[in-house]
Amino acid sequence: MNDSAFHYVDGALHVEGVPAASLAEQFGTPLYVYSRDALTRAYRAYADACAGRKATVHVAVKANSNLAVLNVFERLGAGFDIVSSGELARVLAAGGKASNTVFSGVGKSAAEMREALEAGVKCFNVESIPELHALNEVAKSLGKKAPVSLRVNPDVDAKTHPYISTGLKSNKFGVAFGDARATYREARDMANLDVVGIDCHIGSQITEVSPYLDAVDKLLDLVEQIESDGMSIRHVDVGGGLGITYDDETPPDIGDFVRTLLAHFEERGHGQREVYFEPGRSLVGNAGVLLTRVEYLKPGEEKNFAIVDAAMNDLARPAMYEAFHRIVPVMERKASARLYDVVGPVCESGDWLGRDRELAVEQGDLLAILSAGAYGFVMSSNYNTRARAAEIMVDGERARVVREREEVKQLFAGESILPD
Structure with a gap:
């Protein structure tokens, strides 16, 4: 198993101290289940490595925005990284502080800027000159100065899936490295902006340091040039993107990763600067599973299919990225395994959750799709008018509903038909 919070006891999968089968029976399937212990240990690995240094952790809300998940991190002392005003509302509802929240994103609207300024966010990570001008105007209308950091695109290959690589010249994110110094000068001269930092985010599911x-290195070279132009860069935001083990990946240990980067700042003579980390997947990915029940076993000429009640609308990553998630039985069987494609009921050939998996399984059995805590529920949809799954948080031997299962009638409650 990827995390000790998810383990077998006498052939039965448990989430911390709770049998996974009992969760499925009580709350139904498909079902997202998170471990508070796994969330806590992942966060503390970052926080402990930052202890005694000028370094802070801002949780990437987009990876998992459930209020209970965010509240676990808030209680541990985390800041947050958001990409929409909706995520800001979630942070505040979970007990987080705007003053410890960084606002990222390539397409912030004027309304979102206004809301964030009024709330008092810590910093805006700005990604273009037009965005700088828009933020300056919004701040002027409110009689405020907006704290800004430019997201610089360093043109570094993160060696990851092209859909989640964000630091190359061809990506939509950030200010081009060659334009960054001039863009900082332009920001400096805007009366309602306060230049406070520099930011980059090169991609996601990165497994190398x-x-x-x-x-x-590229950012610090640029910082030295910017400061020679009369600005003071108080923090350097290195983004997130550290990978996890889905299958056989071997990402660096979180603590080792953080200490290595912080040591590099010191080696470059920049140990006095505050460093922001913005982890998402590495905090929540292996803290969650998706439970699903086998509806039918369907043999075919070329493939055997295990048709389950979870689908691409519940977990989009396999269909979107051809992503691999381990799939394991909730109750181990001693019968011989067969090769199955694990597929859902959605009317799309792309509705698959796992291909060519060896499973000893029968109709009605429960399966657990592992490493589903990041970009799982947050990317789910109502395609085929399917109600989204419930979310459960396990804390020791207790399980709490942290998001109720949707009902179909909720899905069209805001719709209306034309009058006669």
């Missing part, structure tokens, strides 16, 4: 070190 070297791309981060390359990006940091």
